[in-house]
Amino acid sequence: MGLVAAATLPPVIVRVHENLCVGHGRCYALAPDVFGADDYGHCVVLVADVGATGALFDQARLGVENCPETAIEIVAGD
Numbered sequence: 001m002g003l004v005a006a007a008t009l010p011p012v013i014v015r016v017h018e019n020l021c022v023g024h025g026r027c028y029a030l031a032p033d034v035f036g037a038d039d040y041g042h043c044v045v046l047v048a049d050v051g052a053t054g055a056l057f058d059q060a061r062l063g064v065e066n067c068p069e070t071a072i073e074i075v076a077g078d
C-alpha cells in the first residue's frame with residue numbers, strides 16, 4: 001500500500017459564523033495560531049485550511065469545543 005501525498009488530500013476548512021459570534025474571545029485565547037480578533041473582539045479566522053491532523057487542526061478543534069455560541073465549525077473543503 002503506497003503513501004498518499006499530503007497535497008492530494010482534500011482541504012479541511014475552519015469557518016466562523018459571523019451571525020453567531022458575540023466576541024467571547026475563547027477561540028483566539030486558546031488557539032491563537034488559527035483565530036484572531038477584529039476591532040470589536042469578534043473572531044477572525046487566520047488560517048482557514050488547517051489540515052486533517054497536526055497543531056493547526058488541534059487548535060481549530062479547541063476553538064470548536066470551547067465556543068459557547070457554537071459559532072465555529074470544521075468542514076471538508078472541495
Ligand code: SF4
Pocket residue numbers: 016020021022023024025026027028041042043066067068069070071072
Ligand atoms: S469563542 Fe465563539 S463567540 Fe467567542 S469570539 Fe470565538 S467564535 Fe466568537
